[in-house]
Amino acid sequence: MLDEYGRQATDLRVSLTDRCNLRCSYCMPPEGLDWLPKPEVLTDEEVLRLVRIGVERLGITEVRYTGGEPLLRRGLPGIIAGTAALEPRPEISLTTNGIGLARLAAPLREAGLDRVNVSLDTLDQEVFRRLAFRDRLPDVLDGLAAAAEAGLTPVKVNAVLMRGVNEDEAVPLLRFCLEHGYLLRFIEQMPLDAQHGWQRENMITADEIQERLAKEFALQPLPSAERGSAPAELFAVEGSTVGIIASVTRPFCGACDRVRLTADGQIRNCLFAREESNLRDALRGGAGDDELAERWVAAIRAKRAGHGIDDPSFLQPDRPMSAIGG
Numbered sequence: 001m002l003d004e005y006g007r008q009a010t011d012l013r014v015s016l017t018d019r020c021n022l023r024c025s026y027c028m029p030p031e032g033l034d035w036l037p038k039p040e041v042l043t044d045e046e047v048l049r050l051v052r053i054g055v056e057r058l059g060i061t062e063v064r065y066t067g068g069e070p071l072l073r074r075g076l077p078g079i080i081a082g083t084a085a086l087e088p089r090p091e092i093s094l095t096t097n098g099i100g101l102a103r104l105a106a107p108l109r110e111a112g113l114d115r116v117n118v119s120l121d122t123l124d125q126e127v128f129r130r131l132a133f134r135d136r137l138p139d140v141l142d143g144l145a146a147a148a149e150a151g152l153t154p155v156k157v158n159a160v161l162m163r164g165v166n167e168d169e170a171v172p173l174l175r176f177c178l179e180h181g182y183l184l185r186f187i188e189q190m191p192l193d194a195q196h197g198w199q200r201e202n203m204i205t206a207d208e209i210q211e212r213l214a215k216e217f218a219l220q221p222l223p224s225a226e227r228g229s230a231p232a233e234l235f236a237v238e239g240s241t242v243g244i245i246a247s248v249t250r251p252f253c254g255a256c257d258r259v260r261l262t263a264d265g266q267i268r269n270c271l272f273a274r275e276e277s278n279l280r281d282a283l284r285g286g287a288g289d290d291e292l293a294e295r296w297v298a299a300i301r302a303k304r305a306g307h308g309i310d311d312p313s314f315l316q317p318d319r320p321m322s323a324i325g326g
């Protein structure tokens with residue numbers, strides 16, 4: 001699946017639900033959102049059919065399940081098992097807040113899950129409660145430990161820093177991850193919250209994160225070849241690595257190999273796309289695999305050169321991150 005700029009989409013992010021059991025303020029308001037009605041959400045069979053088309057016909061080599069919170073999806077082990085049975089077998093990963101992972105890590109590993117990314121923005125229980133509007137830090141930490149124990153490695157940790165909220169956590173988070181053998185990736189806060197409250201001046205930039213870390217750690221930048229199409233700029237640190245995903249201040253759209261399928265069956269060729277391609281209605285209207293594949297290829301061909309956050313005409317997408325699939 002090539003776009004006009006020669007980029008190939010090989011990494012499929014599938015949102016399995018727009019619901020979440022946290023309310024991280026950079027993502028959604030404390031009262032939650034109007035969730036997608038169940039009939040609009042793809043069934044497990046529909047998800048697996050589209051993933052199969054992506055893998056068998058369109059060159060998808062990596063499938064990441066996300067959301068919302070993917071562990072809330074009851075059929076997740078079956079979806080993972082179905083994905084693992086595809087030929088050629090894709091890499092299968094999960095982005096999760098970790099709540100429930102203590103119970104699910106081993107069965108998901110058994111089903112064929114390869115790796116997890118767990119989101120963790122603070123190690124302070126009170127800050128966690130204020131940031132995510134739920135008192136669930138111990139569950140996340142238990143989930144992380146269970147993931148490592150189950151062999152869902154390397155366990156990666158995603159962290160978003162916000163000014164005046166958790167900006168002091170860069171160093172403690174890295175110390176914690178180094179001690180536990182988790183790979184930490186900081187993500188710059190992006191304008192994808194449902195409340196449209198993102199302000200550039202409140203974003204902790206990649207430069208700031210690097211400066212904060214450099215006060216305590218000797219960071220050695222790794223050559224960009226080691227990054228490939230991965231979004232994180234990597235630094236060697238104490239026998240491990242730390243990454244910074246500078247989506248806003250140092251965009252990496254030129255190397256993007258991602259495509260997204262929302263929980264209601266829309267193909268999005270970019271996190272910030274304002275157009276979607278409706279595979280669900282085509283599928284439910286009786287389209288065959290050839291037609292679905294053609295629609296998907298056409299959606300990729302229309303991918304823009306960049307997300308344009310810095311463009312004066314930039315408009316935040318209608319869907320928030322939780323409904324797109326991060």
Ligand code: SAM
Binds near residue numbers: 068069096158160
């Ligand atoms: N619930 C799962 C989780 O917490 O990882 C999966 C979905 S969540 C939308 C995926 C990732 O997106 C998380 O690491 C989260 O921190 C990140 N995220 C959400 N909103 C964001 C924003 N506005 N800017 C940057 N990252 C964001």
